[in-house]
Amino acid sequence: MTTVISVPPSLDDETFEQVIEQLAPLPAEQKILVDARHTRWASPFGLTALLTVAQTRAERAAFAGPETDDTASYWQRAGFYRHAEELFEMHGHVPRGRNDPGESNVLLEITPVAKSDDVHDVVDRIQTRAQAILVHELNLDPQSTMRFAMTLSEVCQNIVEHAGRGGWVAVQSYRYRQRLGRRVVVIAVCDAGVGFRTSLESTPAWKPKDRWDDAMALEDALIRGVSRFRETGRGQGLAGVRRYVGRWDGKLSIRSGTARIAIVPSWDDAVPLAEHLPPFPGAQVQITIPERLEQR
């Protein structure tokens, strides 16, 4: 018997929790159908996280894509179907066409990240398009382009260094009406690997603390710069990401296991640390950089 997992009409980092809630009680062997027929919009987080759902299933999951042509076409241009077809048993119409993002707001179509060379590829591809979007549309300093690419590089490397399996990255720019009413550029990096807690537990001679859970692991990694590697220079990547996000009034959130930690700017009302969420493997990272208003 197949269990239907309903994808919400608008899929982003917050509404993806509804997907996880449906998945959490199911054993990995349970056949599922991910039903996105009524989904009208998805953020890069939503699209990359949907791909990781397939990775978490022992039985190949089925997938039904959006019925609306515009939505399906957008998902296709974002590169979703190229990867979904390898992971899911596809049901219904699968749009075909070029994956080239062309004139759309897709800065980086959904791209697999599994090894160091993939990070080089991502960084090479993002720089030209990021320059145009960050400087001309988001009014950021030209210097921000390089730092944006550094940030992207570091979050992608978390997959290579810690996840134990491949994941995906996507970067898009869009108008964030819900909270800001301005343009944003969003980086999403999602994997279904071991997650922060298991990664830190693999540190040589690691001993559990009095309190140890996914939330504590996220705090250790993001706030205290702890890494499973004991070398002096480790743990700088996420620290650098935090600095970049803080400088541009951005938001950083990382979900792993049963917790989500966030660096929350004034324009957002997310809780800094959410605990006891339904479990989901790996790590799902989102970085949101908003348009600057004062330079207009």
Added chain:
Amino acid sequence: MTHHIDVGSVLKRTVCDLYSNLVTRPTGAAVRREIEHVVSGLDVPSLTVIDFSQVGLLDFSCADEVIGKLLHAARRRAEGIECYFLVRGVRDHHLEAIEAVMERYGLAVIVESHEGTWHVVGALDEGMRRTLEVVRARGCAEPEALAADLAEPADVLQASLDRLWRRGLVMRLATGYVSLQSLL
């Protein structure tokens, strides 16, 4: 005594001839090993100029592998004190990564920006920065000669110069303490 290493060329030669960005730890480790190989073949004392002018992006992880681990190892080795390094061709975004790495290790390095200005990056107290600046202006100096410039006792300056030498920021020769920039 002075050897120039174009990091962009090392990257293309040792990792991939299509790459111009220094990103990821494996890439940084490969570049560092090549630099270490070159430095190990130099007569000491040696001054190695690490030139980033042909490097696009430098991320934190790669900066740690290339600069952090290179200097950390050099300072820890007994003979490391005879291997000196300058960093050149550094743009603002390179600097941010190098600064973070130097702070993490408690090290300092002399850096020339892409525009040609020199400054010290990393952990160094104000007194040592002043001493270093005077040595740079003079090119070479003994503690007694610096005492007048800095209005400090010679023995204090001697200690300060020795600390700069141990940190690889000035070279100690028979003629005195030598500014690394003066050797270029």
